[in-house]
Amino acid sequence: MSNGAARPVFPNYLQLPTYLPLAAWGVLRALAVAATLGLAALLLERPQLGLFLMWQVAIPLVPLVFLVAPGLWRNLCPLAAMNQLPRLGGFTRGLTHTPLIREYSYVIGILLLFALASARKYLFNHGAGATAALILGALALAFAGGLLFKGKSGWCSSLCPLLPVQRLYGQTPFVSIANAHCRPCVGCTKNCYDFNPSVAYLADQYDADRHYVGYRRFFAAVFPGFVLAFYLLPAPPQIGLGQMYFGFASYMGASLALFAVLDTFLKASPNTLAVLFGAAAFNIYYWFGAVTLAGATPWAWAIRAAVLAITLVWLARAFATERRFVAHAVASAGGPAARLGAGATAAIERAAAKDAIEVTFEPGQRRVAVKPGETLLAVAEQSGLKIEAGCRMGICGADPVAVLEGAECLSPCEGDEKTTLERLGLADNTRLACSARVKGAVTIGLQPQKRGAAAAAAADAPRGDPAVGRVVILGNGIAGVTAAEQVRKLHPSCEISLVGREKFPLYNRMGITRLIYGRSAMHGLYLLPESWYDDQRIDAWLNTRAERIDLGAHKVLLATGEELAYDRLIIATGSSSYVPQVEGFGAAGCFVLREAEDAMHIRTFAQERHARTAVVAGGGLLGIEAAYALHKLGLRVSVLERGRWPLRRQVDERGGVLLRDYLTGLGLDVLAETELARLTARDGAVSAAALKDGRELPCDMLLLCAGIRPNTALAEAAGLKVNRGIVVDERMRTSSADVFCVGDAAEFGGEVYGLWPASVEQGSVAAANAVGEQRRYGGTVPSTMLKVVGADLASVGRIEPKEGDEVLVREDTEARRYAKLIVAQGRIAGAIMIGYPVEAALVTRAVKSGQDIGAQLEALRRGDWRTLERAAA
């Protein structure tokens, strides 16, 4: 199919082919009017010739024109030409029909037809003067109609006595000729023939207005009787006028009765009988008309046969058209698209002005228009495109994309994003969608490209301490994998063994709540190419448990019996969910959520037990994200939060209340200042959660999100120093010189971070020190982003001021936005950002980089936070 619009099933007059230019039609119409006036003159000058031309030539041919090419008549009719003069001259009053005129003008047309045609028998057939008067009168009436009413509603599509005949015979034109009058269409009549010739009559027959349909069916029903009466009844004075009209009434009555009987018993489609009766009238007309035209010669029979043949084709076409019409009506049963309310226009224009930047996504050439500063991730997600998301701040690497065009129109690649991209090792045109913000037109490939072989070979020259031959890493999370990757980078020749308890290669732990509501299971959650471990020459032991560390012998014993000797050991065993003592916890339907498998078990259970309600105990980041996931899975979810507001580590009370309201709006129940007391089970499965305030919530599932507990058992048994976590110094070294610890298991400066970015930093530092370099770790600025759509909540650094700090607050109650900056000693020490996704990225960067914002402070105080972007540029 070409790129043009599809050819409509029933083309309207603007879609029909034009045979002649409009001006040519105008000339022909002028000739038609002239010829008509000439005929009127002829009738007065040479009555016999005039009468012959009128009644034996012109009128007998008209029905045939109606049947074959009604558009020709509609365009050339001298009455129509007169009717359209006022519109052409611009002096029509252009009135709209009153309801009464609209209802009855067609009926008056029918009556006029019957009155005038029957009067032929005693008045016009032999009355040249009367015929001339008829012609001139009709021209005058048509003109008057045009003076008063708009479009063709003053005559051609309302009162014209020929209209009912033309509509009946012309319903399925053999040749469709586009209307040459109406430029533009003014929408003057319903189901206008001139607008859409092949469907106008059908639309009449199927109209919802019973009376409107009735007038048209009435005409079709009586018309054959009328034509037959016209030819069979003797003309006055052979019979009296009353007798003649009684005859007309009888024939028409019989015709009408036949129609009614057939209508009742044939049960045919609405247009079938109208078509058949039209065909009958047409053939009766030419049965007799053939003699009028050709005399009682064999030519008359030829005319009759030809007319019958044409009629049969016409019938077949008419029936087929009705079937197409019904199919079309069924297909478009929804009706036209609803229009937008009046307020929309201005708002659409304003929105279009804001969304001025075009982003094109490949494959598929999807083009979207966005506001400057939006991240590629937000744009892709809101467009419903397939893209993975993880931390949403450039650390996990879940969302690499290829920049195909316009790389300079994106925010620069730096910091975490750059580090993560190095780990991913993809082509140079790769960006992380969550970190790249648009400033101008770009084209983005949703599939990142692989790095060429040449680029991969150009790695750093071999280095590393020759004393380090074997490095063992326990843990296949982001801390362990980062450590392994960095060791390999710094020390190309050493052996690296990586032991992971979980069954999967490195996956996006921040995305596991998606396993609860998403249907693609682990697909898309993996963060490394399949061949990564081999490419890096890392000996991976997945689904393998480390049983014991022998510090003296420098060995790790695996539960499968093998031993791994090490020169350097990096412990990255992560953390487990903290499970406080809760009476009844452990029944079926009780879960914690820490690993991919936990999430998949939750999804499985919800399906198997048709769970409808869930309680999530704990209103921290994980609790809220898990509650949202269960909500998306279709459960009714209540979240229990001990404090006055959820996410207490990330937001202050003002932000917490705003968040709670938003979650409530989404359909989550957030119960503050309450705690789980005990659980009730029925048939071995959890059935209700009793709260400390005495309330009881029925639930099919209970998810405990009470925080994490570092996995320290191995280290403790080996004799390493352990507090809450495994204690490390600023080189990530434990109490044993060759053993390092990173990630959630590590305690640095009294703190267990439990954050992805901290694990990445620690992994790098430990790896460097393990292979003989000197690197120090100075702590990680905590930064988090709530992965609940629309919440747009980010928190970074310190969220409560210390003495001497300046606090800058922006609030927009209507739009439910809130932001707070803590400024300390010329730097931003922390921030809470709710509803400011663009500014949040700038602020987070400023906090993490410790950038001096003294020069921007004034602008920040005024509320112009974009100033940070200009400062960075």
Add this chain to the structure above:
Amino acid sequence: MSFESLFDYDGTAQAPTSDELVFLPQANPEDWARLLEHTEARRFSAGEVVVRQGGAEQELYIVARGRLEVLVGDERDWKRVAVIEPGSVFGEQSFVDGKPRSASVRAITDGEIRTLSLQSFEVLAAKDAGLMRAVVFDLARILSLRLRQTTARVQNLRGLG
């Protein structure tokens, strides 16, 4: 029975169509701005298929610029059943019931639609319950009007057996 798509009087025409089929007639430009805030602007070129029959996107579309045609049937033999003008809303059926798209929509001219995804709608609902109520009720009203039309149509077609 009404056949607006066949007698879709253009331009200056005073089309004798229903004035009830208007989405959010009471909303002022500020309401619209808040609603559009939750939509994505998608640009299309003439000939581009914007919605494909059978597709599963649960989205509502607002035509900001350009004209589109509604097509049914086989891709090689598409039949146009309606034209969508700028300033219209379409796709409400699948948006509400989540069932596959019943027709394809292809651009006749270049233009832009604004898409409200179900997810964005939920965000809107959480942030602006009043506007959400208006949107939902009006969609329900439009769907009800269509059901009435369809009912009338079925009554008209009953003779076909």
